[in-house]
Amino acid sequence: MRFMNRLVGILFAVIATNGVGFAQQQDSIFLRKIYDEALSRGKAYEDLRSLCKDVGARLSGSSQAEMAVEWGKARLEAYGFDTVYLQEIKVPHWERGTKESAWIKSNKELIPVKILALGGSVSTQGTRKAELVVFKNLDALRAANKSQVAGKIVFINQPMDEKMINTFKAYGACYAIRGEGAIEAAKLGAVGVVIRSLGLPSDDHPHTGSMHYDEKVAKIPAAAISTEDANRIQKMVDQKLPIEFIFEMDCRNYPDATSYNVIAEITGSEKPNEIITFGGHLDSWDAGEGAHDDGAGIVHCMEALRILKVLNYKPKHTLRVVFFMNEENGNRGGMSYATWTKARGETQIAALESDRGGFVPRGFACDGSDQQVRFLQSLEKHFKPYELHVFEKGYGGVDIGPLKSEFPSIPLFGFVPDSQRYFDFHHAESDVFEAVNKRELELGCAAISSMIYLLDLYF
Amino acid sequence: MRFMNRLVGILFAVIATNGVGFAQQQDSIFLRKIYDEALSRGKAYEDLRSLCKDVGARLSGSSQAEMAVEWGKARLEAYGFDTVYLQEIKVPHWERGTKESAWIKSNKELIPVKILALGGSVSTQGTRKAELVVFKNLDALRAANKSQVAGKIVFINQPMDEKMINTFKAYGACYAIRGEGAIEAAKLGAVGVVIRSLGLPSDDHPHTGSMHYDEKVAKIPAAAISTEDANRIQKMVDQKLPIEFIFEMDCRNYPDATSYNVIAEITGSEKPNEIITFGGHLDSWDAGEGAHDDGAGIVHCMEALRILKVLNYKPKHTLRVVFFMNEENGNRGGMSYATWTKARGETQIAALESDRGGFVPRGFACDGSDQQVRFLQSLEKHFKPYELHVFEKGYGGVDIGPLKSEFPSIPLFGFVPDSQRYFDFHHAESDVFEAVNKRELELGCAAISSMIYLLDLYF
Structure with missing residues (x-):
């Protein structure tokens, strides 16, 4: 009997180990597909060019910000996600004048x-x-x-x-x-x-x-x-x-203006009311073109969702990209989104933001409990082939920050690209499309897409 | 007696551990000084500007290559190293024509x-x-x-x-x-x-x-x-x-021309005949300005030695910077250097090359035995605060490669910056000074200076 117990135990261990091995192998294959799509057939770079050149700088309340909302909605619709819609908000309206x-x-x-x-x-x-x-x-x-x-x-x-x-x-x-x-x-x-x-x-x-x-x-x-x-x-x-x-x-300053967060989703197949939110901010300062800050974050997240869609991934939870409005001078988009999703009775299980530029990926930070940080660290092995090495406790992002008030146990993840060149461009006329490198941007898209996939599967 | 033995053993362990802790603390302080010097009072960026703009592209056998030799010797002399001299070599001479x-x-x-x-x-x-x-x-x-x-x-x-x-x-x-x-x-x-x-x-x-x-x-x-x-x-x-x-x-093609490797040293205080060689190549292709390839490597290594000098570091071994000539189309500099140092009866204990551009540092590769790779990996802890994470078996460099024939047990270290943007510029008109970021370049200088310091102390 004791022998049989041990035998069963060993068999179970073998099966479980193979199961883990098999899942990890499947994940490894899927991440490779994500990276291939981003690097060979990526849309992020041309999307960023369009946002920077066709819309340009887009401070909250400006005509350009209004155009950016239309631009975002049209792009998301063109990619054929399950739903694309706007969340109306009020934003401060300040103008530099002439x-x-x-x-x-x-x-x-x-x-x-x-x-x-x-x-x-x-x-x-x-x-x-x-x-x-x-x-x-x-x-x-x-x-x-x-x-x-x-x-x-x-x-x-x-x-x-x-x-x-x-x-x-x-x-x-x-x-x-x-x-x-x-x-x-x-x-x-x-x-x-x-x-x-x-x-x-x-x-x-x-x-x-x-x-x-x-x-x-x-x-x-x-x-x-x-x-x-x-x-x-x-x-x-x-x-x-x-x-x-x-x-x-x-x-x-002018009176507050009407504006919008722009939202797109792939609906969850098992738990549609449990949401993984990820995004960047659509507004920018009025110098330059808002390329690294935060055009990069916008196209990172749009591309991350596009890749999961073209790879025919069926998420368990609802994957929701949000282009937040007004991060730069008010964070009305982030604050409104948190109360709005709570009021709709949704459950936010995790959120991720990209707002540190379109540079080569280093990893992810987690604003969460020790257990949540350990979970993040458990994902590091998946990213080894892609040269990511930062998996640590840290900051999430301004836009997703208010979710913590409504969902106290939610982990907030911040995408961490290399920081060395960011303050060459930050909030200045130098923050233009040409300052973003195509491969660095695409690697960011792939890293975020991979992280959203792993969060959906394992968190 | 047995008790006394154990007591002595424990005491010894305590002293040894504190010794290790003390040494590591000293190293940590010294590396911080290296980084401070590179980032606050660095000369590399302006040196690179001068090499790119005052000399320009510098293919072996050209007048520009001759000027680059003079430029290199003059800069090294200005920094006041113990010795600065030229090693005469013959190089191929090919010209693009008009x-x-x-x-x-x-x-x-x-x-x-x-x-x-x-x-x-x-x-x-x-x-x-x-x-x-x-x-x-x-x-x-x-x-x-x-x-x-x-x-x-x-x-x-x-x-x-x-x-x-x-x-x-x-x-x-x-x-x-x-x-x-x-x-x-x-x-x-x-x-x-x-x-x-x-x-x-x-x-x-x-x-x-x-x-x-x-x-x-x-x-x-x-x-x-x-x-x-x-x-x-x-x-x-x-x-x-x-x-x-x-x-x-x-x-x-023209007949072979006379040219030079440019060499500077800080003489070893304990073992002057044991050499740590580090360098890049002074020649470049004739398109662009040879900024990343390999002006960056030249100023990386010159700056690494300058920093050790201004910090008043007295190396045990002789630290020798070599600006190799003719890496691009013949490797005559590298080959001549290896036979020349052997013939002089010198011992080459380790060599390092920077020839992968002036991008943000990722780490170092080691072309060496398993034991030598493990030694490299033992240094990783020192670089954690500086975001270096690649410490692995790999390639050293073209110029230092021939040292392996003369000194079979020598480990060759390659500086590993991020590789994503390198082939935007490689051997093309786009490889100009403006393509190099100041901080990324300076962080490379500090990483190499730190590595040379650690090699001198611990290898």
């Missing part, structure tokens, strides 16, 4: 400076002109006296730390000068704020991005200048030269 | 085609014109009859396989059409050979490279056309259109 000029004046020399208003900034109401006072970071500004700052224009010249290997960490460390600079400067009576662009290279164009006001503090105009101009001004400051800053911007 | 034109003619339509003679090709001796016969690869050509080929121009249209994740493997699979195409075509009586460029993207410029003749077979002119032109011709062939190919090239 006037944007600046100069520095020192020793009677007048030097033009390229500026970009920060997103959400008030206008200068004509020309604004004042002495420039420089701070090395937000803490230095906070530590200043009113007498040093009142009536002046504050310049915060904090460079991103090029020594940090992960460039997103360097960005995170500087983020507050853009987000909070206007509030802190206005508290001390400044009449304007200028920041060094959050960009890593020494370049000659500003990088814009979102900023905030505090309703209890005066709203002062805020702009970014290029890292090269920032270095030039710093040199003048180091030489104790008096500097006047002169700028004009007629940007302004 | 005429390089081609057309395809079909149904009376004449379409101009961009060509690049393959390096080493004979001239067309005026205009060469013949019917074009297409083969999908070298095996198909070898299987053909003389009657199909005699008097015609052979076109070999084998695309690199974009499905291969490591692009060097896709390159290796096509290499023979360039290297052997002229021999195989001439055996069957062809009067010329044209190949599809060994490049991954669909682009409009040819990629050149080396080719061979067989002294027993007629030498016929050989050229590359762009992947776009190759696709266009294939379409015409598929439509059964008759195609005539017309081309003129006045490239030719």
Whole structure:
């Protein structure tokens, strides 16, 4: 009897092992098909070209953003997914306007400076002109006296730390000068704020991005200048030269506009009400073409679903691609989506976002429990042939973030491409289609498609 | 007594473990200093700009190659290494000449085609014109009859396989059409050979490279056309259109020229006669600026040694950077170096090459024994903070390859950057300074500098 038990046990182990081996072999074959489709018959690169060139930059509330919604819906419909529809939302509507000029004046020399208003900034109401006072970071500004700052224009010249290997960490460390600079400067009576662009290279164009006001503090105009101009001004400051800053911007806020998240699905064959959401954001800043940020994420996810469809994969759960609107200046798309799906009685079992550019894939991060992170790590073996090696606890994404409030146990996965070149292009005129490499983009599509397949099967 | 033995054993283990921990901590601190120097005060990017813009393309035997030798010696001297000197060698001298034109003619339509003679090709001796016969690869050509080929121009249209994740493997699979195409075509009586460029993207410029003749077979002119032109011709062939190919090239071989490997050293403090050689190749093809191939390798290694010097590192062994001449069409630099160092009675304990472009580092490969590969793998932990993850058996490099004949037990290490974009630029007009990203280049310098430090300490 004991012998028989052991024999049964051994037989069971053999069958189970072969079962695991067989499943893993099937997965390996399927992932290879996904990569072949992405690399040989991929649509992502031409889709991105179309989004960048036919639509272009697409800030929330703009005509271009409206066109991007139509573009997205039409592309998704053309790929023949089970359902394609729009989720209506309200978005902030800020426009840069037509006037944007600046100069520095020192020793009677007048030097033009390229500026970009920060997103959400008030206008200068004509020309604004004042002495420039420089701070090395937000803490230095906070530590200043009113007498040093009142009536002046504050310049915060904090460079991103090029020594940090992960460039997103360097960005995170500087983020507050853009987000909070206007509030802190206005508290001390400044009449304007200028920041060094959050960009890593020494370049000659500003990088814009979102900023905030505090309703209890005066709203002062805020702009970014290029890292090269920032270095030039710093040199003048180091030489104790008096500097006047002169700028004009007629940007302004409009009433909230109607816009949409764009959604496509392959319906789940076993559990249609259990959703795996994956996407990027359709809006972009108004400089460049929003190619890496986040045109890449849009076509990554559209292509990931297209590949599963052409390979005739029948998912157990509903696979839903969402092109989120308004990540850049409000996250209304992400917030609305979370409450909307909850209200519909859907179950969100996992979500994934691509919003770190179209660079060569390194892996995936998981914002989830230890067990969920271990699950992610268990998938690493599938990606070994494709040179992915980052499978760790980390950040998911801005758009999918609000799902955590509605579905506290949901794991959020962030696609992790290589980060080295991202801040060459981020929120700047350099973020154009030509900055994206075809193979790197396609490998991202294949990695995400593979991950969605594995999540559907095993999570 | 037995107790005392155990106590001594435990004490010894504690001391040894702390020793290992202390050494590892010191290494960790030192590697961080290397990376800081490369990323904050690096010289590699401006050195590469100078090599690409002040010297430019530099094929063996050309004036530009001579200038590159002077450039290299001057830069190395400026960095103040212990010794800087030249090793005289003889190199092949082939020149493209001034005429390089081609057309395809079909149904009376004449379409101009961009060509690049393959390096080493004979001239067309005026205009060469013949019917074009297409083969999908070298095996198909070898299987053909003389009657199909005699008097015609052979076109070999084998695309690199974009499905291969490591692009060097896709390159290796096509290499023979360039290297052997002229021999195989001439055996069957062809009067010329044209190949599809060994490049991954669909682009409009040819990629050149080396080719061979067989002294027993007629030498016929050989050229590359762009992947776009190759696709266009294939379409015409598929439509059964008759195609005539017309081309003129006045490239030719000259007598061997005198040239040099450029060498710099920090002398070993304990074992000066034991050498760690690391380098790239100074020559390049004559299209583009030789930025990724192999300007990047040159500045990688120069910068790696510069960093160790400014950090005041005193190596045990002699650290020797070699700028090899003539990797592209003869490897005379590599071969001469191996016999020369052997004849001087030096011991080469390890060698490293960077010749895969200036892209973001992935790791290192080791052409060596299992034990040597395990040694390489033992270093992986040091590179974890810097996102390197490839530590495996693999290829070293063309220039350091001949050292194996003279020093059979030497391990050869190849620096492994990401391979995805390499064949966008390889041997083509697109391989210019602007195609190299500053941070990616600098991270390569730091990785190589760190590896040389660890080899000196632990190998």
